[in-house]
Amino acid sequence: RPDRDERSPRAGGAPRAGRPDRDERAPRTGGAPPAGGAPRAGGAPRAGGRPFTPPKECTPVFAAPGKDAQKLLDRFFDLSLDVLPLDSRKLQQLPNDIKELSHELTDERSERRKGYMNDPATLSAYIRYYQWWNLVRLVKLFSTLPVTLKAGDTLADLGSGPLTLPIALWIARPDLRELPLTWYCVDLSSGALSAGEELFLKIAAETGCEPWTIVRVKGAMGVPLRKKVSFVASANMFNEMYLDDSVSVFDFADSQARDLASYALPDASILVVEPGIPRTANFVSLMRRALMKEGFAPAAPCPHEERCPFPGERGKKWCHFVFDTASAPEGLKKLSEQAGLAKDRAALSFVFSRGAEAAVQPVEEKTSGAEDSLSMLSRMSEMYPPLRVRIISDPIRLPGYRTGLYGCSDIGMVLVSGGYEAAKYLEQCASGSCLELPRPNRKELDRDPKSGALLIELDRSKPPARQERQDRPERR
Structure with a gap:
């Protein structure tokens, strides 16, 4: 499942994946007027005004991977060679294979067969380029995402491909490696699932931890699983499913949200990640709304449960997040340049939703005595x-x-x-x-x-x- 921001580079430079339009309305030099006594304009603070105090910052969308995680990302290509070896001729051909795969996944999407990753050369190119980049994205996301799990939990990854999402969670969250967890990994390509499981076991062995249990399930969205799960996820799956413009994206989002919710326990979490482009961001916004109707409220990136202000509709702004790729593995950046697909930024759109929490017992109200000041301040802070x-x-x-x-x-x-x-x-x-x-x-x-x-x-x-x-x- 590609990330749709993989395009051939712009003339004269690398593509800027998902970069929003620059809204340049007046010249600016470092946020202050140029030296030389330029007059104060546009409400610049008066001399002697109150000094600026930066606001409190809450959890960001992305965080830099830890040293252990960065090491695993840097070594991913070598680890993939241990699982899927390439001779010298195939290594030399790899950049061209990646370029051809990019063309197939973007310019010829409507002609692509569903089981395209069953082809060994295609799967090899996908793992060395697309999976590697998607791991970089997801590891940065999982480094801050509030995924809470406990021993014995079962998880589902729909459209798993070569297990990109479970591998990313393993790399990003060392605290979860000790938990005995079971993954249902669902995909149409048995070859991709098999290669992904071998990759996961190889990476788990590098960390010295007992691997999670992987249950491979060949099938598509809606395939029955043995039990409901605590965490349902899909990454870059839905953008491959709604290629037919005659299908209402509203109806499609509603039906897919129902399917996702059908796998989940009442207090489960659901994660949907898609490429950071307008069309998929619009779909993610609709999925957010549809999941709310199924009882799963947005926990990230949304700071609220109100209507989405960035729906990605035609002519409107869309919700997506970008990061600089300077810290990406050097081997990945070099391979991208060789394939003519270099990038200086990467993007994604996502929604992370949670089911209803366990019922909270109401606190017994005081029937006598004045309200103490601490309680009053606490109550007032909740009101405002x-x-x-x-x-x-x-x-x-x-x-x-x-x-x-x-x-x-x-x-x-x-x-x-x-x-x-x-x-x-x-x-x-x-x-x-x-x-x-x-x-x-x-x-x-x-x-x-x-x-x-x-x-x-x-x-x-x-x-x-x-x-x-x-x-x-x-x-x-």
């Missing part, structure tokens, strides 16, 4: 929680030497902006960062005339409406 904003875009240039970032929040799409020190801070915020800001009064927020996003200015923040009312003097 901070606003969490998941950063979706690259930094954009705004008038007045300001910098902005588009973000997702429970009040909708927002454009977080700042000048001077706030601009410098926003410049270094990576895609997928999560900022915790004072909750604004939505009625008092202006809208960006270009995107319609609500404007939140880090360096001109106002206290929440509730606080403003409390600070007013009493009428006499």
Whole structure:
């Protein structure tokens, strides 16, 4: 299952996978006006104003792999040769095989046979290039994703191919390696499943831990499994399934969400990962909505359960996350260049949803005595929680030497902006960062005339409406 951002490179440079459009509205030089006494413009902070304090940051989408994980990623090609050897002639031919596979998976998608990975040469090219890149993506994602499991849990990977997702979880989460877990790995290609299991066992042996149990299941989505599972996942599967534009993507998402939920225990987690392009991001947004109807609420990357502000519909912004590939394995970058598929950034779209938690017993209310101050503060903080904003875009240039970032929040799409020190801070915020800001009064927020996003200015923040009312003097 390819990641759709694999394209032939642009003339004069490598492709920028999933890079959002630059929203350049005014020149900017490091978030501040140029030296030489340029006048203050666009609301730059006045001299002697309150110093900028960076907001609290919550868990980001991506994190750098640990040393052990990075070592396994770096050695993946050599480990794959131990499982699927290549002679010198096939090694020399590998870049061309990868290029041909890329052409088949992108330009000739409608003509591709479903069992394409049963061909040994195709499977070899897929593992050395596509699987390697997908491992880089998923390991960075799993390094922060709140996947919680316990001994004896059973998991399912649908459209597993060569077990990319279970391998990525093993690499990224050393704390889970000691748990006895069982995976149902489902795919139409028995050859891919077999090669993937051998790869997984080889990598597990490198870590010195007892491997998880792998149950290979040849079949497609909907194939029955022996038991319901605690974790249902699919990575880069659905983009291969809805090639027919005559099929309603809304109906398709609803039916696939029902199938995913049918495998899951009531308190299970469900993960859907797709390439970070508009069409698949639109599908992920619809899957988020459909899974909510099945009783599975979004836990990541969404900081809320409200309507998705980035649905990826025609002409609208889409939810995807990108990272720089500078830290990717050198062997992978070299092989990509040889195949003419070099990249400086990689992208994905995903939704991680959880089922209803165990019922919580209500706390008995006090029937006498005054409420203590600590309880009152706790109750008030729950009534007016901070606003969490998941950063979706690259930094954009705004008038007045300001910098902005588009973000997702429970009040909708927002454009977080700042000048001077706030601009410098926003410049270094990576895609997928999560900022915790004072909750604004939505009625008092202006809208960006270009995107319609609500404007939140880090360096001109106002206290929440509730606080403003409390600070007013009493009428006499």
